[in-house]
Amino acid sequence: MRRVRLSPIGRIAAGLVAMTSMLVLVLDLVLGVFPAEGEVARQVRLRIVNALAMQLAAIMQRPQEQALLLRTMHDVVAVEPDLLSVGLRREDGSLLAATRRHAQDWKLPADGRSNLTHVMVDLQRNGVRWGRIEARFRPLASSTLPGWLAQRWVQFSLLLAGLGFVLYHLYLRRVLQHLDPSATIPERVKSAFDTLTEAVMIVDDRGRILMANQAFGALHPDAVRDHLGRPASGLPWLAAAMPHDAAQHAWARVMDSREAVTGEVLNIAQPDGGPPRKLVLNASPVQDGGGRVRGALVTFDDVTELDRMNVQLRTALTELEASRQEIEAKNRELTELATKDPMTGCFNRRAFFDAFDPIFARARAGGALCAIMTDIDHFKSFNDKYGHAVGDLVIKAVARTLGATLRPQDVLARYGGEEFCILLPELDLEQAWAVADRLRHQIETQAGQSIEGHGALRITSSFGVASIVQGAETPHQLLEQADGALYVAKRNGRNRAQKWNAGETALAGH
Template identity: 65%
Template sequence: MMLVRLGPAERIAIGLAALTSLLVLLLDLLLGVFPPAGEPERMARVRLANTVSTQLAVLVQQPDPAPLLRRAMEQAVAADGELLSMAVRRIDGSLLAATEGHAHWVPPPGGGSSVTHLMVEVRRQAQPWGQVEMRFAPPAADWRWLQFMAGMWLAGGLLYALFLRRVLHHLDPGAAVPERVKHAFDTLTEAVMIVDRAGRIVMANRAFDGLHPQAAAADRLGKPASGLQWLVQAMPAEPHEHAWHRVMDSREASTGEVLAIPQPDGAPPRRLVLHATPVKDTRGAVRGALVTFDDVTELDRMNTELRAALGALEASRQEIEAKNRELTELATRDPLSGCFNRRALFAAFEPIFARALAARQHGDASGGGLCVVMADIDHFKSFNDRYGHAVGDLVIKAVARALGTTLRPQDILARYGGEEFCILLPGLDIDEARQVADRLRQQIERHAGEHIEGQGTLRITSSFGVASVAGGAASAQALLEQADAALYAAKKAGRNRVECAVLV
């Protein structure tokens, strides 16, 4: 069976209704405020009896009144459902006329009248002549007192409850909080607000006053916390979704809700972290909520500045890395051709050669391949002499572009000096390297001359010398010299061709 929990106003209203009912009962006992039970019916019947008796007194004066009296009395009995029978009796006790059923007439004790048996005197020529007897049905049970008490409890209780709700709303709810408790909350650095079950503010400490210029309003106590516009404008739109209502409905605490409270005069908003927890009585019933606000505005500002500093530091780091890449590019790249320069070539060549040589010494055929290709532009001096050094630079760029088009990512292309280029081909044997060199030779012959602007189509060719680590070179320099010797042989054999160093 579910019990209905009554609030303070309802409980007080029930008590006041009970006291009012008791007061009315005492007044009735002492002063007779309410008439006795059946008194209204008796008075109405007396008035009816007097009226009928007056009419019958007229008929009595007739010479033969009995038939007239009986007819008039029968009409009166038929007209009134509570009137059971009537009779006219002479002063000597004899009946002059009576209606059916009057045999049940029993004179009231003491010779008077009662609420069911009424007697009215009839006079003739100012002298007592007889009486009219009227027998009525017993009156219905009188429930007026019970109805009054029920109405007092229901209507009075409801009116008292409404009145008390209104009164308690305007009373100072903060008076219920002891001063020592208020002082204790005022010592806290975090803002605290306590609301009752209806969401009205019961207490707010001094730190709460500093959250907004409107927070320290003197009339805030007893008013709904959802009416604090400066606070709820940073919260969900529906009042039942506000943190203090949620925790009272769910009976579970809520933490970490971040709010941005706008400030007047263009001041930056205050950043708050809201925590709410239900307040329960000794029986476990939720009586309100405790709401705290951590002001993290300064911490948020410091975090923003830190993020800005980290962003600037990251941008500076990226700029430094870009500069380092640029410096590395300048230090390792030939500015004219865009290929690696000679120093970068030897820096990469030494470890590649060492790995290839070690692999061959251990019988690893798959990792022991390494070939060097030396390439030289045929009759390069004639381009400078005939077209000028500017065209000669364009020829070098065109050949470098042609050499780099079909190389693998692991291959290394470098400008060795002047019009001479060097290519490292890791993992290839002499035959594969020769095929690569011949493909590059054809690429230069067919397409390099197309990139010389303003000169039509120049015929550009190159000679290639190929050497492999399998030829027995003991060092990177020795391998280069073998490739250079093969290049010399290609030039001597007529240029625009590929020659390979002799394998040992």
Template identity: 40%
Template sequence: MGWWRQLFTPAVRVALGLVSLMVTLVLIAEMFTGYPSDRGELVRNHHALVTRAVAQEVARTLSTDTRDLAPLQRVLADARAHEPRLLSARVLDNQSQVLGQVGNHEQGWHLETGSSSTLDNIRIPLLVGNQRWGEAQFVMQPLYPTTLAGWLREPLVHWLAFIAVVGLLVYSLYLRRVLRHLDPNAAVPERVRTAFDTLTEGVLVLDTVGRVMLANKAFTRVDGEDAKALTGRDAAELRWLVDSLPAERRSPPPWRQAVQDKAPVLGVPLHVVRAHQPTLRLVLNCSPISDNGRVRGCLASFADVTELQERTEKLRVALEDLSASQKEIERKNEELTLLATRDALTGIFNRRSLMEQADQRFAEARAQGRPLSCIMCDIDHFKSVNDKYGHGGGDQVIQGAARALSRGLRIEDFVGRYGGEEFCVMLPGSTLAQAREVAERLREDIAATLGAALREHPGVRVTMSFGVGELEPGMADPAALIDLADQALYHSKKNGRNRVTAWRTEDTETAGAAA
């Protein structure tokens, strides 16, 4: 065992202790100050931005054409090619059918149906025309490696290994001769003072009762006194140092506690307030210096973390400003979307948005073989309302009609202002008979309540006429379905108004032949 003792000399043992303190200090500083950075938060924000951008691009692609899935696959492939942290992605519709996928999604996807997103498993609902269409699933690279080989490639591991190896070498050279002469009654050699003066951290070498045996230049810049003037003084006499300690750390002070307990005292925060000088934030670490089991003194280091905390605070403020800006942009985008898709008077879909929704539902009904019905309705004798009560009264009636139609529909149904006093209602999944029942219920409700929209003219009765049509095999586009319902509406108008007419194509042909 002699070679072992020769290898681990006191200088090497103290150097190992200092390296351990330095590595611990780095980790503690990162944990308490958040600097260099909160990696988890940065990765979370990055994942959120990437997946949101890809989901928006997917939604735009689907809103253009849901039948051709090649553009969707290209969007997913491009996203994975340009984002190295994206391992796989999948797009599902409301029936959980896979429309596009890149990567081995089954291997990395662990979320159950309905569970919330995690850091590396993210699901985002897809909205096409303000309607939930499906969801996009993303598997991102985990925050930390899951294998030993992955950890060995981590920059943090490389950084700590470099600090440990270089720190061990440097401290061993600096302290080789220090421990030979470290005695309360002996002077510290000049070459040791020179070695400590090269350190950027403030350092005090104290004896067992807390007297200063050595103070390096970094410490004197904080204290303001010459190193020779400090030699031999009790560290507890440095009022700025004692006043900077937390109240619970002042009796005994950390350097005396380290000597008494024969154990390091680490991470003691110091808030140094000096007259006419900037406030400093220091971290004090005290480690007992031992020789063959006997404590000979204490090594106290003072790390200046002022700049780190200032940068952390600036980063926090910048992130808050960025978050506020992002929320404002999202709010503005929502307002623009609302203005572009809604009728200004009624708040329901305008004609352009109505036709976009109708195109989508028409294509879905064709692809899935589901029924689709349309109700066209218009306010009876609306010109008389305008003439008698003015355009203001006419607007009130139109608004009341929009409210009545909206409250009488299911979640999947939608209504839009087709033009003037005419409205169009689309009923996905409803047959002609079901749509006729809905129209009759709406007609009765409107006949009973719509007159109340003229608040300044009680007792007025206003009615609406309805025409109903159903998707038929020969129809090429939603316009044909709307035209069929419009012809049924014309028939209701022609036969006395305030009624519901449900027609098929053969009914139109029969009526034309009779005419």
């Protein structure tokens, strides 16, 4: 077999590629230039399963929503391409719900802990674990050659080696040509310039073209004509992209100031009406042994394709930002599902107590706090007389009326069934009672009117009000006091707001 031998330039280029690769690897080891794909994927997958667990936990609070539970699991598997199956397993090991093939394909990791392909999140109720969410993902990398080649670090290494070798080879070939003494021969000089991908033009001290390489002729259809000896400023297609004053052209300024000009952008119009070619012009003076300026070396770097790719990159970044905003919207939607009661839009009990604890702690440290418990009077009669659909409308109407005039810092939650709870920070008992009585009046006069198609329904609510200064040591005690006051309000005829009083509550047996 014939042995392949690299030229000296090729061997130097290969050595430079090897050193560059080693430098990149060292930088990665020291600075962590490239993110660990496994850790990133693990975090993303864990966030997906945690978000799903929150959503399923909210659905599980409504036993009648079994179909919604399965549909949610199937929808998540359909949206996430790397997610193969999802299952909801009880603590005793039985599957409560699962997507297709989860029961057959799920294998518990040997150490019982989550890994990249099998992720588990525990579900708890009242602090006791009752089950877990199981999610099975695709492996990060396939064991096949295409799967190995699809990995980012492999692609980067191959691209670095291939592109680096080509670029180093081109660069060294150009540099060594300048160092080659035989390049002083005019024809060899021209041939050397013709090998360059950049367009090169040399002008004399009067701005006349002495030499231009083949790449220069590719800048414009008219550039292929014989232009040697002609003033560079007299080329119509080139002059159209530069200042009208020829003294301001780059090569003229270079010879006048003896300083190089770099980075001037030219847009060369094309005769066929196509998009202009974008060039970056660089120029430097050419001096003789005595230091006198004899001309200028001008290069034109065609960055049209690079500019097009930059436009594509900006477009991709815009689309990425839109995707990020969409993901944030989805996250907000998941948060809404996890914290809000779907019927009324009020906080659910879990979110309510999450907000209650810090508010109660601040009030205990020095501040006012009142709690209101309220429920709809004779709510069962609405269901019995008009049906559950109208009963739901009554609950929604009361929730809207309660939330319409509360302050931003107040907390409204649906406590259960037709019962609601309100937290009023920084209000004393008298102020909170006034709020409760105002809400009672608004429900009596407005809530029934907002339900169309059933006449003017008469809706009333009873309210119980308690303050932290009445001795509550915990949030639950404060709610119990408000609930006791609510009981007294109902016993005394309903449709009234009642402050908590230890004696009255004791007489009521509550």
